[in-house]
Amino acid sequence: GNSVTQMEGPVTLSEEAFLTINCTYTATGYPSLFWYVQYPGEGLQLLLKATKADDKGSNKGFEATYRKETTSFHLEKGSVQVSDSAVYFCALTVRSDKIIFGKGTRLHILP
Amino acid sequence: GAVVSQHPSRVICKSGTSVKIECRSLDFQATTMFWYRQFPKQSLMLMATSNEGSKATYEQGVEKDKFLINHASLTLSTLTVTSAHPEDSSFYICSARWADQETQYFGPGTRLLVL
Numbered sequence: 001g002n003s004v005t006q007m008e009g010p011v012t013l014s015e016e017a018f019l020t021i022n023c024t025y026t027a028t029g030y031p032s033l034f035w036y037v038q039y040p041g042e043g044l045q046l047l048l049k050a051t052k053a054d055d056k057g058s059n060k061g062f063e064a065t066y067r068k069e070t071t072s073f074h075l076e077k078g079s080v081q082v083s084d085s086a087v088y089f090c091a092l093t094v095r096s097d098k099i100i101f102g103k104g105t106r107l108h109i110l111p
Numbered sequence: 112g113a114v115v116s117q118h119p120s121r122v123i124c125k126s127g128t129s130v131k132i133e134c135r136s137l138d139f140q141a142t143t144m145f146w147y148r149q150f151p152k153q154s155l156m157l158m159a160t161s162n163e164g165s166k167a168t169y170e171q172g173v174e175k176d177k178f179l180i181n182h183a184s185l186t187l188s189t190l191t192v193t194s195a196h197p198e199d200s201s202f203y204i205c206s207a208r209w210a211d212q213e214t215q216y217f218g219p220g221t222r223l224l225v226l
Contacts (some may be wrong), residue, residue, distance in 0.1 A: 003171070032213045043117070043204050044217040051213070089154065093213050098145070101207075103154045 002027045006090045006102035013080055014110050021075040021105050023064075023090035031092040033057075033066055034072040034099070045087070047075075055084045082109045113139050115207050117218035125226055126197055132190045132221045134205030140185035141207035145215060146178070149202040160189055195225040 006023040015021060025031060032051045036044040044054035048057030062077045073090060090102040114137040124130050134144055143162050147155040159175075161167040161182035169175045177199075179191040188207075192199050202222050206215040 034214075036217070041220075041222075043115075043220040044206075044215060046216070049214065098157055098160060099215060101154045104152075106152070 002031070002092060002094060002100045004090050004092055004100055004102035006088075006105055008103070009087075009106040010108055011066075011105060011111065012108045013025055013057065015110075016079045018109070019075070019077040021079045021088055021090075021107070023069050023073045023075065023102060025073065025090075025092050027094055029094045031094045033064070034091040034093070035062070035073070035075050036089040036091060036101075038104070040086070044089065061084075072080055080107075080109050082111050085109045103108055113207075113216040115141075115205065115218040117205055117221050119221060120219060121222045121224075123224045123226065124151045125196055126196055129191055129193045130195055130223060131225075132203055132205075133190075134188045134190070134206045134207065134218050136209075136216070137145045137180060139207075139209050141188070142185065142210055143208050144182055144188040145206045146180060146188075146190050147204045147206070149220075151202075155204060158190075192223065193203050195223070199223065200225045 002047045003026045034049045035047040038044050048059040050057040050066035056065045064075045087104045087106050089104045091099050104107045116135045118133045123193045146158045149155050158173045159167045182188040204220045206217045208215045217225035
């Protein structure tokens with residue numbers, strides 16, 4: 001079946017540090033891949049997405065590249081800010097079926 | 112971007128009462144809406160999928176008589192938690208998409224506390 005595995009948190013970094021949150025997936029067919037962000041007490045917001053191999057999604061300084069050969073979609077940001085503190089969910093969908101979420105990674109950024 | 116709202120954002124009710132949560136797509140027609148439940152510090156659990164004008168499809172283990180879903184229009188879906196009990200306390204989140212688009216847009220969530 002389809003599944004998403006992402007690194008467990010919490011991840012704690014200092015402001016301006018480099019961020020990587022790992023995400024790997026298993027899917028039948030050709031999935032579209034997503035990163036969603038959830039700020040405290042709020043719903044999910046789409047952060048970025050990629051729909052085919054080698055696509056790079058980017059938004060607000062975050063990037064992730066769809067790597068079919070390693071079945072990965074790691075989230076990166078060159079310089080994090082305190083306001084980036086949130087929970088990040090990696091997710092996939094195949095042929096517009098329901099979204100499969102990872103368990104989420106909690107990120108704490110210290111000033 | 113597409114906007115989805117939920118109402119109320121927070122509700123407290125007594126055990127045994129029913130609670131209705133609304134999910135609205137504000138600037139697009141949502142042919143499909145999804146309802147999720149999220150426990151503290153956990154991922155989202157899909158409860159059901161609803162298509163406009165059709166009966167909702169519930170995930171395994173979700174009681175359809177307990178969680179009534181109505182999707183009567185292209186901009187509104189409702190989730191009614193019937194005869195609520197303390198174990199129903201949770202964060203409920205809806206999402207919506209149009210046609211066969213892959214991207215779902217999420218509402219801000221409704222926090223339900225059953226006393």
